[in-house]
Amino acid sequence: MRIGILGTGNMADALGGQWRRAGHEVVAGGRSAATGLREAAGHGTDAVLVALPWQAATDVVGELAEALRGRVLIDCTNPVGPDFRLLTAGGPAAAERIAAAAPGARVVKAFNLCHEDVWRTTPPVFDGRPLAVPLCGDDEAALSVVRRLVRDLGCEPLNAGGLGRAGLLEATAALLIGLWVGEGADAQAIAPPLAFSGAA
Template sequence: MRIGVIGTGNMADALGTHWVRAGHEVLIGGRDGKAAAALAARIGAGRHGSPRAAAEFGDVVLFALPYAAGAPVAAALGTALRGRVLIDCSNPVGAGFALLTEADGGPSAARRLAEAAPGAHVVKAFNLCHEDVWRMTPPVFGGRPLAVPLCGDDEEALAVVRQLVRDTGCTPVRAGGLARAGLLEATAALVIGVWVGEGADAQAMLPPLV
């Protein structure tokens, strides 16, 4: 699979590493060419370029960008994202662990990305865990692989992202359409506040299914 990664930070590093190891072709795209080249070399991707180069290269495009940067970058790329599977792993979480999308009463981060990139198939995924979790090979806790919820409307796009989740050693979980992506983002705000703000074990809030 051809994957364009837009961003050169920790999430780009962690997820890109898994996908290179799984045998996918990965191109790292960043506004800072040196940072993109360094990350590509570090994870063994072998390809790097601009955000546009990543968008045009990938059948799948990971937006590993801060929330505020996502929609503007998508809008600037325009038709380069048309027909692509676009993975949004951002969290619109601000000071005091507030959900930033609530402040202006607007749609979820994932929905804003979809509005900025018409024709792209947006899937919300990989947003509930710190990047150090994604660096685990694989992320398994108490013998159970990490479950990764996905929100999206396009079945083919969801099937593609499910495979990419499995390539990280995790288990994909269908969490509904893109209209429910805001619930995933709100869950991230809650969990980050519990973990970081209170120093509590967020995982202990939910009992096992059995």
């Protein structure tokens, strides 16, 4: 696949590096990088990853809206502020704002629940279980592309619903980051195995 990445920071490096190792053609771009954002967006004929600070993501995507028309746009941003607060509480999710800024793109929320070091793990398997990656999106073809990219990392894609549920993923990230970083807690311990969840 040809993948463009908007941003050149840690998430761009971690995910982009793994996708390169899986055989994909990846180009990352930034405002002050040798490769620009527009060039990266143009390269991503199969998928474009938004790996920017969430405050900048909507503006950048809006500027590139025409270049992103029809593209699979993967949002891994987290609107988390001081004291691990969800900065979009009470309003549209970050992913929904990105979708509104580029109405011709097919947005999928994914890869936002883990620190970049997790994405550098090859593969991200813990206690014998591959990491599950929740996806929120409304376009089945776009979701299919992102599922392949999840599997290329050695992870398992998990259907988390339509893009309207992306805010739940973002709120989950705020909660988990607060537990991991703020409390030093093993947040994985808060969820029982499926057999004990009442859903089995």
